[in-house]
Amino acid sequence: MTQTGQAAVERVFREEYGRLIASLVRRFGDIDIAEEAASEALVTALEKWPESGVPPNPGGWLTTTAGNRAIDRLRREKLRDKKHQAAFMDHDDTPHTPTGPVEDDRLRLLFTCCHPALASEARVALTLRLLGGLTVPEIAQAFLVPETTMGQRITRAKKKIAAAKVPYRVPEAADLPERLGGVLTVLFLVFNEGYLASGDGDPVRAELTGEAIRLARILHQLLPDEPEVTGLLAMLVLTEARREARVRNGQLVPLGEQDRAGWDHAFIAEGHDLVRECLAINRPGRYQMLAAINAVHTDAPSAADTDWSQVVALYDQLTRLDASPIVALNRAVAVAELDGPSVGLALVDRLPLEGYHAWHATRADLLRRLGRTVEAKEAYDAAMTATQNSAEIAYLGRKRGELV
Structure with missing residues (x-):
């Protein structure tokens, strides 16, 4: 063959x-x-x-x-x-047996695997493996843990399901809110793996982004009054709107360099409408904040017109809901646009993300902008070592090659 x-x-x-x-x-x-x-x-x-x-x-x-x-x-x-x-x-x-409130097989399995008998991270890892078809290395990359740790976590989850005789039944309507957080996390991570694949295959996996959006749409129909569901769907479609512009000639194209004429404006309009739905409900949450940040980016006719002060303000709100280092890294990128690369770099250097490729890539860009060429080259090298995505490696290699 x-x-x-x-x-x-x-x-x-x-x-x-x-x-x-x-x-x-x-x-x-x-x-x-x-x-x-x-x-x-x-x-x-x-x-x-x-x-x-x-x-x-x-x-x-x-x-x-x-x-x-x-x-x-x-x-x-x-x-x-x-x-x-x-x-x-x-x-x-x-x-078929009665399906209850969830008709779609895959969404039903997703809710079933997000059973309270399993630890939160085990639920997410198992459903990423079963529904997303992600490999153990890909899931480990998403959680920033070693492959052996993730493999053991998935194995334990399967054994717990068998030992506890967790039924593969359709969740009742009363079960849905308790399992919703895990379901939203899974859809978010499946989408992220499709949007910038961690493996060495296709740099963008449209089947994963499409499946995450499809399931999020069903979930939104099922729970139309849950603002975090609405927020997640908004964030996914606003991010997906930029997918076709993100890779050119085999290289990743960062947001500031993308051809905005190539963005999907139907997705953008849908996402903005969904963000307005969230604002009307007025119960802020993590995914709603991420959707609002994406709405600011997609509302700007050019990168130069981006309202970075609003982006930073939204990240400040998001930090109160999710104080993770990843959120802090993204906030630092926005701060660098608003207050300059030296301020952004000071924030980035405080973060415990030495094993994360985006941390090195962010440092490389900020060091380049500050004229610290030798350090920037080292950071680009570290970023390329930490990722297997071919489009990202090509982009980072080009940026490093431009340094003199």
Whole structure:
């Protein structure tokens, strides 16, 4: 098989992964069976598709193949009667059980995995793995922890679900608010991984950003009076509006250099309307603040017209809700635009983010603007070492090469 053929199969599989896992978990009620069957379906696709071609309905093909592999496993293991009977079903044509308030398979699985029996970080990590199809290294990068730590966390979450017999039932309406925070975090991280992928594959993964937005829209319909849901959707569409302008000739294009004519103005209008919905409810939250910051950026006709004082003020409000170093880093970038690079650099240097590529990239840019060339080169080198995203590496390499 050529590398191109394998990459095409893997891309389709990645796009279909969340849908496939959700349908298998609903049908067989077991995470391990779902993941093993999905992996076996991928192996079969890698063997057959390069010769026969990608089928017209690759998602349906993968679902059927994975379902057959799961049935084969159930036959082999001869599980308890209920599952053993399921092993002899050639087709999953039984009526669906009532779905309750959440109709979408993937959103239902997302809420199910965000069960209170699991620790908060375990819920997020597990659902990123199952629904986002993210690898353990990608999830570890999102949490800024070692891969081994993240792998153990996901394994423990699966064992806890099995040991506690957490049911794969549809959450009742009363369960939704308690699980909402974890669901919003998952959608946010899935979107971020698609918007700037941490792996060495495609620099932007549109299937992940699109899936996060799709699920956020369903969630907004389900809970229209929850301002943080509205805020998350607003932030996602306002950020997605800039996606086509973010990579040019294989290089990342930072916000200040983007061609704003290439932004999706329908998304921007939708996002601004959603921000106004949040303002009308007047119960500020983290995602609403992030949406408002994006609204300021997308409202400016050019980078020079950005109201940086308003951006800093919004980050000040966000810091009171989320005092994380990542928020502080983004605030420092805005402060540098308002008060100068030396002020911004002083703020950045206080942050414990030496393992985070964006911290090094921010330092590199500020040092460059201050004329501290030797230090800027070192920071660019550290930033390129800390990321695997090809578009980001290309951009950082170009900026470093411009230093004399």
